Amino acid sequence: MNLKELKELIEMLKNTDISELEIERSGVKVRLRKGGDVTFHPAMPRMEYPPAAIVAPAISETERPAVEQAPAAASPDQIKVTSPIVGTFYRSSSPDKPSLVDIGDTVKKGQVLCIIEAMKLMNEIESEASGKIVQVLVENGQPVEYGQPLFVIEPV
Amino acid sequence: MFKKILIANRGEIALRIIRACKEMGIKTVAVHSTADAHALHVRFADQSVCIGPPKSSYSYLNVPSIISAAEITDAEAIHPGYGFLAENASFAEVCNSAGIKFIGPSPESIKLMGDKAKARETAEKAGVPILPGSAGVITEESDAVALARELGFPVIIKAVAGGGGKGMRVVMEETEFASAFVMAQSEALASFGNADVYVEKYITQPRHIEIQIIADEKGNIVSLGERECSIQRRHQKLIEEAPSAIVDAPLRKKMGDMAVALAKAVKYRNAGTIEFLMDVDSSFYFMEMNTRVQVEHPVTEMVTGVDIVKEQIRVAAGKTLSFTQDQIVVRGHSIECRVNAECPEKFTPSPGTITAFNPPGGPGVRVDTAAYTQYVIPPYYDSMIAKLIVHADTREEAIMRMNRALDEFIIEGVKTTIPMHKKILADEDFKQGNISTKFMERYHSPSK
Numbered sequence A: 001m002n003l004k005e006l007k008e009l010i011e012m013l014k015n016t017d018i019s020e021l022e023i024e025r026s027g028v029k030v031r032l033r034k035g036g037d038v039t040f041h042p043a044m045p046r047m048e049y050p051p052a053a054i055v056a057p058a059i060s061e062t063e064r065p066a067v068e069q070a071p072a073a074a075s076p077d078q079i080k081v082t083s084p085i086v087g088t089f090y091r092s093s094s095p096d097k098p099s100l101v102d103i104g105d106t107v108k109k110g111q112v113l114c115i116i117e118a119m120k121l122m123n124e125i126e127s128e129a130s131g132k133i134v135q136v137l138v139e140n141g142q143p144v145e146y147g148q149p150l151f152v153i154e155p156v
Numbered sequence B: 001m002f003k004k005i006l007i008a009n010r011g012e013i014a015l016r017i018i019r020a021c022k023e024m025g026i027k028t029v030a031v032h033s034t035a036d037a038h039a040l041h042v043r044f045a046d047q048s049v050c051i052g053p054p055k056s057s058y059s060y061l062n063v064p065s066i067i068s069a070a071e072i073t074d075a076e077a078i079h080p081g082y083g084f085l086a087e088n089a090s091f092a093e094v095c096n097s098a099g100i101k102f103i104g105p106s107p108e109s110i111k112l113m114g115d116k117a118k119a120r121e122t123a124e125k126a127g128v129p130i131l132p133g134s135a136g137v138i139t140e141e142s143d144a145v146a147l148a149r150e151l152g153f154p155v156i157i158k159a160v161a162g163g164g165g166k167g168m169r170v171v172m173e174e175t176e177f178a179s180a181f182v183m184a185q186s187e188a189l190a191s192f193g194n195a196d197v198y199v200e201k202y203i204t205q206p207r208h209i210e211i212q213i214i215a216d217e218k219g220n221i222v223s224l225g226e227r228e229c230s231i232q233r234r235h236q237k238l239i240e241e242a243p244s245a246i247v248d249a250p251l252r253k254k255m256g257d258m259a260v261a262l263a264k265a266v267k268y269r270n271a272g273t274i275e276f277l278m279d280v281d282s283s284f285y286f287m288e289m290n291t292r293v294q295v296e297h298p299v300t301e302m303v304t305g306v307d308i309v310k311e312q313i314r315v316a317a318g319k320t321l322s323f324t325q326d327q328i329v330v331r332g333h334s335i336e337c338r339v340n341a342e343c344p345e346k347f348t349p350s351p352g353t354i355t356a357f358n359p360p361g362g363p364g365v366r367v368d369t370a371a372y373t374q375y376v377i378p379p380y381y382d383s384m385i386a387k388l389i390v391h392a393d394t395r396e397e398a399i400m401r402m403n404r405a406l407d408e409f410i411i412e413g414v415k416t417t418i419p420m421h422k423k424i425l426a427d428e429d430f431k432q433g434n435i436s437t438k439f440m441e442r443y444h445s446p447s448k
Helices: A003-014 B011-023 B040-044 B063-073 B089-097 B107-114 B116-125 B141-151 B174-192 B249-265 B297-304 B308-316 B395-408 B418-426 B428-432 B439-443
Strands: A020-025 A028-033 A079-082 A087-090 A112-118 A121-126 A131-136 A149-155 B004-007 B027-033 B047-052 B077-079 B155-163 B166-171 B197-201 B207-215 B221-233 B236-242 B270-278 B284-290 B333-340 B356-358 B365-369 B384-392 B410-412
Touching: A003 A020, A003 A028, A087 B063, A112 A149, A112 B063, B004 B011, B004 B063, B011 B027, B011 B040, B011 B308, B011 B365, B011 B384, B027 B040, B027 B063, B047 B063, B063 B089, B077 B308, B089 B107, B107 B116, B107 B284, B116 B249, B116 B284, B141 B155, B141 B174, B141 B197, B155 B174, B166 B174, B174 B197, B207 B249, B207 B284, B207 B308, B221 B249, B221 B297, B221 B439, B236 B297, B236 B418, B249 B270, B249 B284, B270 B308, B297 B308, B297 B333, B297 B365, B297 B384, B333 B395, B333 B418, B384 B395, B395 B418, B395 B428, B418 B428, B418 B439
Parallel strands: B004 B027, B004 B077, B027 B047
Antiparallel strands: A020 A028, A079 A149, A087 A112, A112 A121, A131 A149, B155 B166, B155 B197, B207 B221, B207 B270, B221 B236, B236 B333, B270 B284, B333 B384, B356 B410, B365 B384
């Protein structure tokens, strides 16, 4: 499926009552979900933590694809890692370090996936399962709430 | 003025605060547990943050989560409402150290008034009458008898570590005293591992009368008159009214002046309530001070025209009180009925889905609620679903209006206390204003 077809699909969905659509064609699975009911508006991250690294979110609330707020449900065997606390999400342990994990990485249960800063404390968030990272659902420096999905892991 | 306030609460009080903020042009942040994702306070706030699972200790009492939510949303102040963290001194302290304004008194005031013995001592020093009794623990039976004789019977023996009626003995006559004293001591030891008791004068038919005060950060303190909350069951208020049927203008001034004196003595700021027990001869005694907005604040708002929540926000932002004592006039009469989702006879909670919800309206009627049709009352929190408040020229008219409003209030799907309220309002003693905190006992088993 190419980009044009995807755009057409999105256009089509806009004019219908369908809220969710899943298509599988020649091994490629696409799931679209309409926005709405998005009540969490991320604020700009605070500057105390990695001032150099903060890439101010270039995408505003309205432009952000709905898939990020309401991530496509993982297939039954996939595991969603959710945030256990409220805070600011960081993908690396310090601004000059690379991301702790990336899409395609294989992780072990208990391995640190990301950092969530809450009340000036850096909390390491560990993986609940061993497997392969298939999705990273939050951008670096974004605020997250309790229960918000962060990663999708495919167990191995 | 603040640009954005986080509301660390749920239900009707969270909505009440959001309403005040909206009318003041202040942005709001709601926090909620996963059980409250569809609650109205979440819907009507400008932003919301999920702070934890349903259990309060992991969500609405979770200090790091709430502070973190304020930080990621850039909220400048936190309004705690009532219950949850409202009277938690360490929460107020954490707010201060995080540079977030706690909308309420200082942590020191909360701590001082939260300690019953210290609060009593402070009240006494400020010239507020306290219930006559032993200043502290009394161990010798002979001392206790002598004191009881001095106080005059009836007296009450209470466990220092007490609570829930355990280790508590009312003694009507001197002949019963000796055995009651020993029993109270052993009961206290069995229940709390501490045999310490004290003796106090016992009021047979007390009325619960409380004074609302509000103070700014410049030392101005104003009393907003009294509320009568004598209709209660197991220390849970059911009906509140302002003014009290037995408080006249001179008594109101006397009580108000004492409440202000106590507030001044502890350098109190923001809204607070001083609770008194009143005897049949109108003598009154300090009970405790609540360092937060009260559930029943609307009856005071109705008769004084003061918006207490807005004023709380204003004074927290450093503004001077928008009125002086001589501008406060009590007009008409207001009554509030707490509508709880519970079985009206047994008072057992009745959580579930509200299938139909029609709040009353019309002249002089106010409903503070966060419920709606199809709202699911979660089993994790308190059972209050609405506060029905009326205002009229006289107490008699207010009762008629409340009856009318209760008839219009349709709630289906869960059991509510509406039938119980109708019964109370029809009671001759209630109508005459002959009430005390013992009033509800007539609706319970006579053996108790």
